[in-house]
Amino acid sequence: MDDSDLTHDAFLGGQVHAWQPREGFRTGVDAVLLAAAVPARAGQFVLELGCGAAVASLCLHRRVPELWLCGVEVQPLYAALARRNAAEAATELVVAESDLLALPAEVRNLDFDHVMMNPPYFTREAGSASANAGRDIARAGETRLDDWIEVATRRLRPGGVLTLIQRVERLPEVLAAMDSRLGAVQVLPVAPRGGQSAGLFLLRAIKGRKSPFRLRPTLVMHRGMRHGDAGDGYAPEVEAVLRHGQALAGFED
Template sequence: MQRLTLAVIEDLTKDDFLGGKLRVYQPRKGYRAGVDPVLLAASTPAKPGQTVLELGCGVGVASLCLAARVPDLSLTGVELQDDYAELARRNALENNAMLKVVNADLRRLPAEVRQQRFDHVIMNPPYFDRTASVAAQDAGRDVALGGDTPLADWLDIAARRVGPRGYLTIIQRIERLPEVIAALEGRLGAMILRPIAGREERAPELFLLQARQEGRAAFRMAPVLVMHKGKVHAGDKESYTPQVNDVLRSGAELPILP
C-alpha cells in the first residue's frame, strides 16, 4: 500500500461538510468533493445495521455523510487511487466513522468484497466519457471525472454487489441517463429518477437514480430537485432552497421520491 508523502499531506485543505459535523481532508489541487456526494448520501435509504458499499469513494465524503445521518452502518468504500484511499481512511478515523476503505480497481475487486452482497450500493462515477472528452491535467482529477473504466462497467459491477431487495443509488450527469437505464434494464427494477436543476425553469444537469434488486414497480419520475432559489444568480451569498440547505448544512434526508 502506498502511503501519502509529506508533500501530498502538506498540500491539503480541511473542509466542513454538513454544517461542520464533518471535517474532511482533501487535496488542495485535483478532484475535490462538492455537493454531489452529499446529495447522494442524503438520498440513500439506509437503516441502522445495514451494509453499504461505495464504489469510487474518493476521500470518503458520501460514506461519511451517510454515517453521520444513520448510525450503526457497516460501510465499505472502494477507491482506485492510493492517496485518495489513504485520505478516506484518515477522514473516517478523524470523524469516528466505521468505514473500511479498500484500495483497488473496481474491475478487480478483492475476494473479500466480491464475496459480499450489500443492502446498498452507492456511487458518484466519473461524469465524462473519456472517449469523448479531454483529460484533465491533474491525474487525480482526471480519474475522478473521466477515468478509463466505462460507465457500463461501473453499473455492471454495482448491480452484482446489490443484495436481495437491496438498492443501488447513483448520481450522474443527465446526458448519461440513457446509458444508465440501458445498463440496468433487466438487472435491477423499480427505478426512480429524480432530475436535478440549478434553478427554476432551467433544464436539469444532473440526476439521482435509485433501483432495487428484485424490484417490480414501474419506472417512476420524481419531481425535479431545484438547488437554488430564484431564476438568476443574485450576489455572492448562498441561495440554496430550504430543502437543499437542510441537506447540505444539517445532514437531512433527501428521499428520492418525496
C-alpha cells in the first residue's frame, strides 16, 4: 500500500502518531480509552490481541514507557503498519502476524502481566459483510468472542489483568465466556452523553482473584446533553485521557 493510500493520524493531542489506511478499518477513540484503562507499571509485559495499527499499544507506551510490548494481528497490512508505527515512535513492539488460535511459540511460551484487546464489535449474524476486507475482519472477524477470552486468559500470569472494550449489548456474552480463572471483574459503562444509554463498556478482570463483581459509575464522554450545546466538548476526565494521555480513573485499584 502506497503512502497516498494512508493517513498519518495524531492521538493524545499529538503525542502519538500512526499510519492507517485511508479506506478500511480505522482506529479511533476506543483504542485510546482501552490503553488508558490498562493499569500497567514499568517493567511489565503487555500483550495486545488484535493490535491493528498498534495505536493502543503506542498510547499505553506513551504513558508507561518502560514496558515490554507484544501485539498479535492477523491482517498482514495492519501488522506491517503496526511495525512501522512502532519504529517511527522508537517503541519496542514485537508484532506477531498470526491468527489468535494459532499463536507462534514465542507468544505461547510467555506469560503476560496484562492482556488488552478490542475484539470485533459485531457477529457475522448481525449484518452483511463489508466490501472492505480490513474493515470486515476488524468489525466482525471469524474468531468467536469466547475464543478471544480463552486466549487472553491462557496468556495471563497469575495476578495478571485482562482489559477489554466492547459494545454493551455483548456484555452478557463476555461475562459468560469468563470462567473461574478470572475474578475481581469490574465493568465501566461508557455513554456518549448524560441521560443516554451506554453504548460501550470497558472491563477489567484479574486472573486468580476472587473479589466480587463491581459495576462502576458510567463514564460520560461529553459535557453537553446534545451536540452543539453551549460548552459542549469532552468531559474533563475524558479530555485528560484523550488529549493528555492520562490513565482512566473510572476503575478501582
